[in-house]
Amino acid sequence: MTTEPRWTRVPDAGLVERVRRPIDRDEREAALGEIFRRYQKAMSTVCVYNLDDLDRVADVVQLTVEAATKELIGGDNPREPDKLRAWLCGIARNRCHEDRRSRGNEGPLPLKTLTAGEDEKDDPRRLDEVNRMLDIVADTFTPQQRKIYQFHIRQELHGKALATALSISAKNAHKFAYENKIRLNEGLGALILAKHGRPFCAQLAGILDRSGWDGRRDERFTRVLRQRIIRHLGTCRKCDNCGICDQQQSRLKMAYAPVLIPILIAPELSEKIPEIIRRILDEDERDRTDKRDGLNLATAGVILTNAAPDQKAKKDNWVLDGFFDVLKAIFVIFLVVTIGPKLFPSVFDKLPNWPNAQNAATVRLEIWVPGGYQVYVAPTGVTCTPSVGKNCDIRMRPGTRVTLTSRRGEFTSGGPLTWMGCPAGSNSTGDSCTFVPIGRATVCLIEPGYEGVPWDWCRGKR
Known part of the structure; x- marks a missing residue:
């Protein structure tokens, strides 16, 4: 999931404002994408602390994104936009509890031994350590598996993008990526056990000794050693089925899970989250259209009923x-x-x-306003605000001297403004423009660096 550089500089409250009152759908979609790109890891980490496997974490994060998107475009939440991270993590935590209740609270909380609040802290040192260990495990893969690792985990490619990079079908790309993710997770567990599990199991110590593993040289962790440790934990007839090592591996991996699992599910979320956003926005637009059409049909029905002639009347x-x-x-x-x-x-x-010429009874003035701003029109007393697919449309007597004054929102950039279409130009502050509209006039208030301006409309092209 990528984003435009300009969105990374917008604060949380500014992103929420752009979602609630966007110029158009593209701006709303981009703001939502940046919100979830910014806090995808935080939501994933919360789910790791409450669930017990990769697939469930990925599913619940997607449910969290869906619920948060609906509330954001509804305009009611979050009530404190500058606390967006805490709000999203709260939704993720509630979705985790719902998932556990739906499954009968099966199994213990996977990370219940960790202290409360750790899910809200970033640990760069542990992240670097996990990334280094993943690279060690990937070095034991075949060339094709390493290629999938680089594209899928490191470049976060998924679905069609991954299939294109690997020159295979999308179905095979999904299958190979999932298999590689499981292989990587198992391999990391084997590496953690090789580093810290020797004191707990004499049989494991023998496997490590025969492989020449001393825990200090990473190149000694080979594909053979990785597979041998995994078989030592396995439950088939040919495996050792070592319950001691299996228990110790689960305990040792707990400390790495809050960093590991978000890395493993990031490619899937990077593809799924934009799809969820687009689907929710499509549903919202359909609902608005259906309500509008339903109202029109009801009105037409009343008119037709009242206007229907009485066939029996003479x-x-x-x-x-x-x-x-x-x-x-x-x-x-x-x-x-x-x-x-x-x-x-x-x-x-x-x-x-x-009446739309100089000698007309009224003249027409249309004003376009970007997100985060308002324009006050004197002497009419009208305040223009940004809206999707609609602009401020004012009619007045010819010869009226009009003053347009911008009002900046709390989260605007504060740079100089441009009044496109204002014949008399702007004053020294750039916050107002005064002129006498002749015929039909179009004025656009343009924020510095804003890329969503409808240029054709501002130039009078309809």
Whole structure:
């Protein structure tokens, strides 16, 4: 999951603001992507402390992303946007508890021996140690397995991207990546046991001695030694089925799990999280469309019902009927003149005698505002705010002197602003623009470095 560099500089509260009041869908999707890229590891670590296997952790993190995305676009949560990390970790913890309840609380908490609060700390030293140990284990793989390790774990490629890099089908890429992830996890367990398990099992000590392993030279950890230790733990007839080493390995791996598991599931999450975001946004748009269409149909139904003629009624008085026909015609004309320009402004503006020229009864002013800003219009007293697919549309008398004043939000950049379409330019502060609109005018407030500006619209192209 990648992100544009400019998003990495936006604070948490600023990202939440862009999700709630975006300029367009692309901005909302990018802000959500940066939120989960920023805190993917934190959510994964919380799940590691509450669940007991790789697949369950990955599944619950995806459920957390889905729930958080719905609440973010709903606009109600988080109530404290600057505490976004704690809010996301709280959702992840609740989803873990739901998962355990749904499975009958099977098994003990995998990391219950670790102190509370450690899931909220980063340990660079332990991360470096785990990465070095993973490289040691990968050195014991075949050339093809090492290639998958580099693409899948180190470059976090998954699905179609991994299949393209390996020149294989997407189905095989998924299969090989999953097998390599299990192989890597088992291999790390074998390496940890080789480093720290000698005192607990004489048979393991014999395996290490015969392999020349002294724990100080990593190159002595070979593929043969890795496979021999794994067989020592195995349960088949040819394996040793050593319960002592199996128990000690689980205990020793606990300290590495909060760092190890987020690394192993990162490629899958990097592909799945953007898909979840797009799916939730699609569902939200469909819901809004269905509600709007349902309201329109209901309104049309009421009108048709009220306007349906009574087939049994007889017209006995043709003078009275003619009078009502005239009233109906006048009412229709009134609706067209008053409501038509509001519903279809672009159509009425193109009419030859419609008031949109210098000698017109009114002139039209449209204003585009970026996220995090507001524009106050004097003397009309209108405040323009950013919205998706809609801009501030004001009508006023010709010759009116208009002053547009920007109001910056709490999380805006604070740099100089540009008023595109303001004929008189801007003052020294750049926060306002004053001019007299002639005919139809379009003004865009542009934040420095902002890339989501609808340039064609700002240049008057419809």
